[in-house]
Amino acid sequence: MELLILFRNQRLILHLHFKTNTVNQFLTISFSSIAAAIHNWLALSIPNETLVKVIDLTITGVLLLGFLVILCFFLGYMERKVAGFMQARYGPNRVGPYGSLQIVADTVKLLFKEGLTPKASDKFLFHLAPVIIVVASLLVMAPIAFASNFQIWDISIGVLYMSSVSSIAVIGILMAGYSSYNKYSLLGAMRSGAQIVSYELSVGLSLIAIVILSGSLQLSHIVESQRDGWWIYKGHLPIIISFVIFLIASTAEINRAPFDLAEAEQELTAGFHTEYSGMKFAMFLLAEYINLFVVSAIAATIFFGGWMPFHLGHWEAFNHIMNFIPGFIWFFGKTFFIIFIIMQFRWTFPRLRVDQLLTLEWKYLLPISMVNTILVTVMAIMGWHF
Amino acid sequence: MFLKDYFTTIFKSTKSLLTGMKLTGYYFTHPKEIKTEQYPDNRATLTMFDRFKGEVVMPHDEKNEHRCTGCQACEIACPNGTIKIITKQELQPDGKKKKAIDTFVYHLELCTMCNMCVVACPSDAIKMAQTFEHSVYDKKSLKKVLNKPGSKIMEGVE
Missing domain, CATH: 1.20.5 (Single alpha-helices involved in coiled-coils or other helix-helix interfaces)
Structure with missing residues (x-):
């Protein structure tokens, strides 16, 4: 099946040619072909090259933002439902069918709330902080591969870029805590600083394990290297260890329970976003869910092969059957599986104390991931992986 | 190690x-x-657990008879002054006078459902009901008279 898009008299005519002889041609209808078709149409109808680029970027940005807003609505609903069922209750079930419009109602409520600014706060930083947090989490979306050849920016140092940009968010958190003129906010922000700086190490080391095996920092190459099996399957025990460490450390990095010391509802009221209300508060929530998605997407890409279907070595027939399921379904399936695990962490485990938090990182996760890195290196040199 | x-x-x-x-x-x-009771929806089938204490009631049988002798033990036992019993002297068929209740006043708005009156009652005249939808628009309607009009004491209850 191939997709031809022709433009005649400003009308879009789709010619779908059905060819069932090969599986590979079936796979050509994809996000990448749609994106290429849109770009070609723009290039044909607008002569100015710069303008085409600008329009391309605008479309990408709007689509991404729209996708993220819908995603946050869905994740908010999912979280509350998961929390409900795990605590033997229903969760929201009044607004809309099965409570699905609850988040819309909450958003409308937040829109009408007064955006209060404390009198003694540092006004500039106070207003800047939520923007920085959201922007930092939006930036990390850039190199994520949603489907084959469908990513915003296939940067050659993708893994490095993501792990460094995602830590910018801590500046926003520190800003929010400092500018609020509230000792609880400041305490929460300081805790968050200590936490993110520590757990960054483990996240980096567990990502390095895959970089060693695949030999590339580029996300599309890492996905491509899993064509004959996902790394979690090909890499045996060391990769499973590094996956677990990545899950724990990234849960800490995005400030989710059981590592939510920065906001600690019960002791610090809400930590760094105590003083925020209305839509500025909603931006923190938005950033939290985007971060959750980003972290899960990274884990899905690095360890579970992103959009790559489930392939087993050289079982060609099996691989062909798996190829029938399109890439974005694989990607979102894996991502939501990991999101679910992180949500289950949140609704199962009690919060750690600050000293326990640092003990876990510096005495357990860091030594284990260092030894694990050596193991992976030996494995890569000796070629023990599949 | x-x-x-x-x-x-x-x-x-x-x-x-x-x-x-x-x-x-x-x-x-x-x-x-899932343990959640979806309350307003399941009103028809909702059953409260046995020990739930909603309000004090005085059970009457089909002959409109209750078991209250008017001994005022509940009134003394109540820590909040929720119960007020007004007694009267009733003429017995054999010519003797006997103490009986005229009105058993129960202030629901003062009651804390502590169950002390039920424990104190020597003749099991009052008990705790399982109703709990008590909200009203006027505080006055929370003042209740527990004995029904024209009721009298059951035979053999002293």
């Missing part, structure tokens, strides 16, 4: 974390375990 402790801690903590996740996973996959 140190290393042994170190690895034991890791395995023990992993095991205990997995135990917790197993439980929440069980609840997640078994919606039948």
Whole structure:
């Protein structure tokens, strides 16, 4: 099946040619072909090259933002439902069918709330902080591969870029805590600083394990290297260890329970976003869910092969059957599986104390991931992986 | 020795974390375990548990007879002054006068459902009902008279 898009008299005519002889041609209808078709149409109808680029970027940005807003609505609903069922209750079930419009109602409520600014706060930083947090989490979306050849920016140092940009968010958190003129906010922000700086190490080391095996920092190459099996399957025990460490450390990095010391509802009221209300508060929530998605997407890409279907070595027939399921379904399936695990962490485990938090990182996760890195290196040199 | 402790801690903590996740996973996959009562919807079928205390009532039988002798033990036992009993002297068929209740006044707005009156009652005349939808627009309508009009004491209750 191939997709031809022709433009005649400003009308879009789709010619779908059905060819069932090969599986590979079936796979050509994809996000990448749609994106290429849109770009070609723009290039044909607008002569100015710069303008085409600008329009391309605008479309990408709007689509991404729209996708993220819908995603946050869905994740908010999912979280509350998961929390409900795990605590033997229903969760929201009044607004809309099965409570699905609850988040819309909450958003409308937040829109009408007064955006209060404390009198003694540092006004500039106070207003800047939520923007920085959201922007930092939006930036990390850039190199994520949603489907084959469908990513915003296939940067050659993708893994490095993501792990460094995602830590910018801590500046926003520190800003929010400092500018609020509230000792609880400041305490929460300081805790968050200590936490993110520590757990960054483990996240980096567990990502390095895959970089060693695949030999590339580029996300599309890492996905491509899993064509004959996902790394979690090909890499045996060391990769499973590094996956677990990545899950724990990234849960800490995005400030989710059981590592939510920065906001600690019960002791610090809400930590760094105590003083925020209305839509500025909603931006923190938005950033939290985007971060959750980003972290899960990274884990899905690095360890579970992103959009790559489930392939087993050289079982060609099996691989062909798996190829029938399109890439974005694989990607979102894996991502939501990991999101679910992180949500289950949140609704199962009690919060750690600050000293326990640092003990876990510096005495357990860091030594284990260092030894694990050596193991992976030996494995890569000796070629023990599949 | 140190290393042994170190690895034991890791395995023990992993095991205990997995135990917790197993439980929440069980609840997640078994919606039948949900305990929530969807109250306004299930009003018709809602049954409260046995020990639930909603308000004090005085049961009457089909002949409009109650068991209250007017001894005022409940009034004395009540810590809030919720119960007020007005008695009267009733003429018996054999010519003797006997104490009986005229009105049994019960102030629901003062009651804390402590159950002391029910415990204090020597003749089991009052009990706790399981109703709980008590909201009204006027405080005055919370003042209730428990004995029904024209009721009298049951035969054989002293």
